[in-house]
Amino acid sequence: MEPNDAQARASQLRAELERHNRLYYLDATPEISDADYDALMGELKAIEAEHPELLTPDSPTQRVGGAPLEGFLPVRHLVPMLSIEDVHELREEEIGGGDSDVGLVDWFERFERNLGRSDIALTVEPKIDGVAVSLLYRDGLLEYAATRGDGSTGDDITQNIKTIRRVPLRLPAGAPPVFEVRGEVFMPNEAFNRLNEERDAAGEPAFINPRNATAGTLKQLDSGIVATRPLDVIFHSFGLVEGAEFESVTEFHDLLPTLGLQAGQWFRAAGDLGQLRAAVAELGEARHRFPYATDGAVIKVDEIALHAELGATSKHPRWACAYKFRPEQKQTVLKAITIQVGRTGVLTPVAELEPVFVSGTTVARATLHNQDEISRKDVRVGDTVVVEKAGEIIPAVVKVIVGERPPDTPPYDLYGAVGGKCPSCGSAITRDEGFVAWRCPNFACPEKAVTRLKHFGGRRMLDLDGLGDAVAEKLVESGMVGAPLDLFGLEMPALADLLLDPAQLQSGEESKPRRFGEKKATALLASLDRARQMPLDKWLFALGIPNVGESAALECARLHERFSDVASSAILPKIVSASGLENQRREISPRNRSNPPADEADKARRQEAHDELKAQVTALREELAPLAVSPDIGPVAAGAIAAFFDSDAGRETVAAMADLGIDPRSGNYNPKPEAAGGAGAPLSGTWVITGTLSQPRDHFKSLIQNGGGKVAGSVSKNTDYLLAGEKAGSKLAKAESLGVAVVDEAAFGAMAAGAPPAT
Numbered sequence: 076m077e078p079n080d081a082q083a084r085a086s087q088l089r090a091e092l093e094r095h096n097r098l099y100y101l102d103a104t105p106e107i108s109d110a111d112y113d114a115l116m117g118e119l120k121a122i123e124a125e126h127p128e129l130l131t132p133d134s135p136t137q138r139v140g141g142a143p144l145e146g147f148l149p150v151r152h153l154v155p156m157l158s159i160e161d162v163h164e165l166r167e168e169e170i171g172g173g174d175s176d177v178g179l180v181d182w183f184e185r186f187e188r189n190l191g192r193s194d195i196a197l198t199v200e201p202k203i204d205g206v207a208v209s210l211l212y213r214d215g216l217l218e219y220a221a222t223r224g225d226g227s228t229g230d231d232i233t234q235n236i237k238t239i240r241r242v243p244l245r246l247p248a249g250a251p252p253v254f255e256v257r258g259e260v261f262m263p264n265e266a267f268n269r270l271n272e273e274r275d276a277a278g279e280p281a282f283i284n285p286r287n288a289t290a291g292t293l294k295q296l297d298s299g300i301v302a303t304r305p306l307d308v309i310f311h312s313f314g315l316v317e318g319a320e321f322e323s324v325t326e327f328h329d330l331l332p333t334l335g336l337q338a339g340q341w342f343r344a345a346g347d348l349g350q351l352r353a354a355v356a357e358l359g360e361a362r363h364r365f366p367y368a369t370d371g372a373v374i375k376v377d378e379i380a381l382h383a384e385l386g387a388t389s390k391h392p393r394w395a396c397a398y399k400f401r402p403e404q405k406q407t408v409l410k411a412i413t414i415q416v417g418r419t420g421v422l423t424p425v426a427e428l429e430p431v432f433v434s435g436t437t438v439a440r441a442t443l444h445n446q447d448e449i450s451r452k453d454v455r456v457g458d459t460v461v462v463e464k465a466g467e468i469i470p471a472v473v474k475v476i477v478g479e480r481p482p483d484t485p486p487y488d489l490y491g492a493v494g495g496k497c498p499s500c501g502s503a504i505t506r507d508e509g510f511v512a513w514r515c516p517n518f519a520c521p522e523k524a525v526t527r528l529k530h531f532g533g534r535r536m537l538d539l540d541g542l543g544d545a546v547a548e549k550l551v552e553s554g555m556v557g558a559p560l561d562l563f564g565l566e567m568p569a570l571a572d573l574l575l576d577p578a579q580l581q582s583g584e585e586s587k588p589r590r591f592g593e594k595k596a597t598a599l600l601a602s603l604d605r606a607r608q609m610p611l612d613k614w615l616f617a618l619g620i621p622n623v624g625e626s627a628a629l630e631c632a633r634l635h636e637r638f639s640d641v642a643s644s645a646i647l648p649k650i651v652s653a654s655g656l657e658n659q660r661r662e663i664s665p666r667n668r669s670n671p672p673a674d675e676a677d678k679a680r681r682q683e684a685h686d687e688l689k690a691q692v693t694a695l696r697e698e699l700a701p702l703a704v705s706p707d708i709g710p711v712a713a714g715a716i717a718a719f720f721d722s723d724a725g726r727e728t729v730a731a732m733a734d735l736g737i738d739p740r741s742g743n744y745n746p747k748p749e750a751a752g753g754a755g756a757p758l759s760g761t762w763v764i765t766g767t768l769s770q771p772r773d774h775f776k777s778l779i780q781n782g783g784g785k786v787a788g789s790v791s792k793n794t795d796y797l798l799a800g801e802k803a804g805s806k807l808a809k810a811e812s813l814g815v816a817v818v819d820e821a822a823f824g825a826m827a828a829g830a831p832p833a834t
């Protein structure tokens with residue numbers, strides 16, 4: 076395509092993609108299918124790959140930014156990010172009335188006194204339990220996004236925030252030219268639960284609550300991982316604004332959606348203390364139905380002119396306060412403790428409860444984690460227990476009301492309860508030394524087969540349609556599927572005829588058994604066909620190898636071109652050996668204080684062995700160095716993958732894949748990132764940007780990252796290039812003194828277009 080045509084088509088595609096994005100995320104009225112959206116995105120990516128000089132920082136392709144960062148750069152907030160003062164909690168019996176909610180009244184009366192007025196309009200909105208972010212839009216363009224940090228300086232998390240499709244990369248015309256807008260990033264409850272189920276199935280530790288999951292995600296240096304996590308954002312306040320003035324919090328709240336920025340949906344005005352109490356109480360109920368976690372009510376003075384008048388302490392403004400809700404707790408009876416067998420064979424005790432309504436949903440089950448947890452809380456069958464939803468999401472047994480315990484209730488003993496056998500297959504259970512969990516050691520345990528199957532088809536794995544709990548169970552139970560790969564042998568009439576359990580009717584009677592049906596069966600078969608083309612990392616993750624999570628799978632796929640290459644990998648054993656030999660070397664070292672040599676002869680012998688090991692480690696490390704293996708695949712994960720391919724199960728898998736003609740190809744194969752140069756990675760190397768350039772720094776940063784380079788904050792001897800604009804100062808001087816190549820904007824453009832670096 077001619078450059079001019081390409082430019083025109085690229086801007087057309089960008090506008091179209093952002094419009095569909097808005098329709099989907101803001102208006103909830105999508106006009107095109109996901110597949111059509113992906114096709115448009117694919118076309119734009121192709122144009123930008125051919126003409127890197129046409130890339131713009133607000134291009135929707137930039138939502139998943141290039142190479143992982145080495146660290147986050149600091150960002151100074153233009154206006155400090157303060158926190159909000161907490162006011163006293165309402166005790167349960169006082170919600171909806173009562174007159175001893177002192178904290179709130181105090182707060183209210185204090186500013187009425189300060190202002191000498193008693194007719195002050197307030198607003199009430201949910202306090203979202205997420206992670207605070209500040210976004211700067213300059214001339215409508217997202218310049219950066221930063222965490223709160225210490226309130227005055229945060230981390231630059233622009234790459235990560237851009238992956239959130241709800242965040243506009245460009246604001247519509249008419250937006251304030253300088254707009255520092257603030258909000259809360261969060262993970263919706265449903266998405267959080269799904270993520271945790273998948274992590275659990277993958278043998279990865281679950282996140283405690285959505286806020287932790289969000290914070291952990293935003294700390295990722297690789298925006299590719301962030302893009303797989305379903306984050307969302309709600310905006311609620313502002314920092315520096317130039318070119319616009321808001322009279323009230325209400326006006327600001329109403330303006331947000333017109334700029335394409337999501338505001339909270341629940342928002343109330345309160346004219347006096349009575350209305351304020353009523354609104355807080357209403358929110359206390361309503362928040363349980365929100366799709367995200369909230370932990371309080373934020374109360375603000377509506378009139379913005381009063382904010383300056385009220386001022387702030389060093390920590391928080393006097394025009395706002397946060398009213399904290401306490402998690403709701405309920406008592407119920409523990410009817411039984413059942414045992415679940417996980418994908419890796421771990422036996423998990425689950426509390427079966429007399430159903431109770433807690434924080435908006437009916438809770439009938441809660442995990443008891445393991446025997447140690449049960450013993451610590453002394454939970455016994457028949458006990459009256461207190462339950463709450465941890466982080467308002469995951470039901471948890473908080474404690475036992477010992478006084479209500481029926482007489483002669485024995486302590487709970489997991490081993491005894493299952494008679495020492497796996498409740499699913501009857502194998503004798505085992506407990507690894509130093510571990511609290513009991514496991515079923517049988518690889519072919521049917522219960523494991525079901526969880527493995529569900530994992531295999533999970534959204535972050537091979538994304539199979541219609542492979543829910545009930546279907547996975549029936550497929551295994553009917554004998555149609557044993558190992559996940561058997562799925563590829565499923566055929567039409569039989570699959571559609573699969574009988575599922577009858578639906579439970581209201582009255583408790585059962586309806587007729589249901590068929591899986593043609594429609595769902597067709598969808599599942601189609602998704603299996605798609606799975607054949609899924610990239611290597613998804614397959615490696617889907618196979619459910621213990622200790623191999625999503626990031627290890629991704630790094631493994633960077634190092635291997637095809638599935639068959641992983642099976643015969645020369646790299647993985649090196650990673651394992653390097654670490655194993657290094658441990659031996661340390662152990663055997665004559666200078667090991669915890670194991671000193673017996674005498675001089677021993678010392679000499681050990682020195683010799685030590686030097687031999689050291690040479691081997693050095694040689695292995697030198698072989699591995701050009702691959703720049705990330706810590707995502709350490710000796711544990713590398714060893715787990717190698718051991719899998721060396722096991723019967725692994726060999727069977729390789730043979731079965733070959734029979735099926737499936738040899739997944741890596742989507743991110745790049746085993747020599749450092750050595751890669753030339754046309755493929757025109758901007759590889761470490762860059763520092765300084766001075767005034769024709770575009771925001773972020774623009775150049777994206778170009779460099781897309782061109783295979785890294786961007787650092789300061790010039791050092793590791794810097795390869797300094798991109799220097801007008802009025803470059805100390806960084807230029809330092810680069811010159813260190814002999815770092817200095818590139819001006821024109822030369823940079825030529826490099827980005829593929830010309831060799833001027834030396």
Ligand code: IVH
Pocket residue numbers: 156157158159200201202203204205206207208258259311312339373392395397
């Ligand atoms: S307004 C001066 N509104 O809670 C601060 N903040 O502990 C003005 N938060 O840092 C912020 N939901 O990140 C505001 N509806 C809401 C909020 C909210 C959550 C966070 C915010 C703030 C923290 C204060």
